[in-house]
Amino acid sequence: MSYTLPPLPYSFDALEPYIDAKTMEIHHDKHHNAYVTNLNKALESAPDLQKLSVEDLLTQLSKVPDAIRTAVRNNGGGHMNHSMFWKIMKKGGGGEPSGDVASAISSAFGSLADFKTKFAAAATTRFGSGWAWLLFRDGKLVIESTANQDNPIMDGGKAFFGLDVWEHAYYLKYQNKRPDYIEAFWNVINWAQVAENFAAAKK
Numbered sequence: 001m002s003y004t005l006p007p008l009p010y011s012f013d014a015l016e017p018y019i020d021a022k023t024m025e026i027h028h029d030k031h032h033n034a035y036v037t038n039l040n041k042a043l044e045s046a047p048d049l050q051k052l053s054v055e056d057l058l059t060q061l062s063k064v065p066d067a068i069r070t071a072v073r074n075n076g077g078g079h080m081n082h083s084m085f086w087k088i089m090k091k092g093g094g095g096e097p098s099g100d101v102a103s104a105i106s107s108a109f110g111s112l113a114d115f116k117t118k119f120a121a122a123a124t125t126r127f128g129s130g131w132a133w134l135l136f137r138d139g140k141l142v143i144e145s146t147a148n149q150d151n152p153i154m155d156g157g158k159a160f161f162g163l164d165v166w167e168h169a170y171y172l173k174y175q176n177k178r179p180d181y182i183e184a185f186w187n188v189i190n191w192a193q194v195a196e197n198f199a200a201a202k203k
């Protein structure tokens, strides 16, 4: 068995004007595709590990042979992170969350506006390539960021939404203006999917 690239759940131009079609095409068809290809390549020598879900693979990195551990971490992380990322965006997204996830955000961070400010700060200050996350850690809702393609699952966190702040996610349209991309992201966020992920992560 091998890992496969999930189709983008909307057209390349669905997130215009906030995220441009060319960026989406390269990001999904080239970057995410390469993570999947390279993950499969790394695991050619470890058939037992190929049977694991990518989540299980990344929670058990210590069991991955030394020779392929970095490749599995980077490419497995890339595969898991992007598979979630496409789904938490949609055409005509934005607005405000409702239900349990909305109250959890308000009680953890003060208000939705306060949450957005804190999340944007984590995303902006992540030096170099990485991700900003909203996750459960030790049962508490927290914001974190990681370098490269690391996912909080690698050290016990349960992330239910994340923002890609690699330059490949925004450079064509926003160049060096990462804060503008982060601000634009709130217009395409799929809060219904975030609520679903929240419910699953809370268990």
Ligand code: MN
Pocket (backbone or CB within 6 Å): 027, 031, 082, 164, 166, 168, 169
């Ligand atoms: Mn990316």
